[in-house]
Amino acid sequence: MTTTTLTQFPVESDRTKSSNPVLGRLSDVWAMTRRNLVHISREPMQLSDVTIQPVLFTVLFIYIFGGGIPIPGGGSYTDFVLAGLLSLNLVTSTMGTAVGLSTDLHEGMIDRFRALPMWRAAVLVGRSFADLMTACLCALIVALTGLAVGWRPDASFASVIAGFAVVLFFAYSLSWIVACVGLNSKSPESATSFGFIVLFPLAFVSNAMVPSQHMPGWLQALVNWNPVSAVTAAARDLWGNPNPSSTVQAWPMQHPVEASLLWSVVILAIAAPVASRFFRRRTTE
């Protein structure tokens, strides 16, 4: 490419036809992921829900509520609540996916993407990958804050990592449900309100912050079958931290790791195709 001469008709345009369609799709996804990561680096305050919020929640729960909450079966509240804080932060931060997608659809850029010979779903998948990376950052900050205030896992390193992975996988699946909401919302602002109406109750009506044993019976049933409870209990088990739910006679509480993975796989298997259908519908005229 030495001169600025443009295509001499009938020469084909400059694209190197991807020999492998899968590789082509992966490279589209990677390009879109990087674009979203650059966005974050431009406006780092957007990250406050995965950086400042975890620190704030940890300090709030451990120092303000912690002293008043006894753990059935013994153990410190700090060791108990850290898995819950991880779930709470990761579940609520999925809101970013809805806001991000809604913003993408409302900016003119989507038209350029649609006129390029790219894999269209890369817009969705790239978004979800970038959000998974910020979720990993969030998990790291929760872990560091926890260690600073006295949280101590009692398990092998691999098991501790597995605990984080279970929660991150669930948050990733959940982000596809949230993506469906973002793809159907009229504006990025209305996508935000979904977070408060659905994600906060989902995170709080669980065993994440307090043991479920003290709750009324009808609520206990709800809590025991809330996927967030299974995910939180799984992390507690894998970290060797106090897990009062292990005495609860409900299948997800008896098999938290299996239940978490099952929930995550089922949600992903349903929500991802639905999201791509919504995306196709939103971008067809």
Add this chain to the structure above:
Amino acid sequence: MAIPASTPMIEVEELTKRYGDTQALAGVDFSVEAGTILGLLGPNGAGKTTAVRILTTLALPDSGHAFVAGMDVVKSPGEVRRNIGVAAQDATLDPLLTGRQNLVLVGELSDMGRSASRNRARELLGQFELTDAADRVLKGYSGGMRRRLDLAASLMTRPPVLFLDEPTTGLDPTSRQRVWDAIRDLIADGVTVLLTTQYLDEADALASRIVVVDHGRVIAEGTPLELKEASRGAHLEITLATENPVAVAALSPLVGGKVQVSPDGRRLSAGVDITTGLATSVVRALDQAGVIVDNIEVRQPSLDDVFFSLTGGHIADGGESDDLEDAVSEVQSSEATRNPDNRQFEGINA
């Protein structure tokens, strides 16, 4: 892919498209020969953007056919996308990326590969005089810089067919000139271009053929010269120092139609044919009649005037005497729509 030079690179047949209650396209036909530039001229809401959206695979037609580089835009959108570059009238670049990052992203998503994308981006940034701003975030770009970058983005893959949707709307004269120069270079390089514009002078300056659309239909087609021939008439407007009944009588022999007088009697207007020394004769005639003139204006045929002469129906219905009022109000309303601040995008929002 050897295409004989006579094959149209863009072909549109009986295209229709409706958005809700708006018939954006009501059966449009045109074609663009390889290596030429076609100006699609029309006011806002005429259907220009809708046509471009269908041709660039962003919208599906309700009926009719459209082919780009010999491929059906509905049946093989992927192949069409491999052969086109698009610079839309909306900002279609990422405001949070730098100019360079935007170009590289477009290149990578077009399967160009990373290093080829980088090289091509560097080349285009230089060509469009954006090298100094290349690593600044787009938010800080001026309108003219954004349009140049948009144009650069559409050229990343050296596409044989290029769509430019109102590339200079809202630009200052200097930026406009630079965009024009860039488009002229493209024509010289043999790219086929479809350019939409609201400005007759732009179509005149760049296009080898012009298709005029209004209300979703093609109302005229021809070379710029042919179209201007069809609209030789101009408007004469005179402002008097004081009201003077003699003025109309003095003016009438010089103008073709009837002279319109404003309610305060000070402003006179009439349709005229452009002739040499027209303004001199008018002033002289009025002076001899003892009329004192504050201001005289001969308005050259504008795009609006082209529309009047082409759409006939708008003017002919009410007879000559009522025409001017209609014409003036239409000129005003169409000038209002030119204002980029209250301009509405056709089709997309409908």
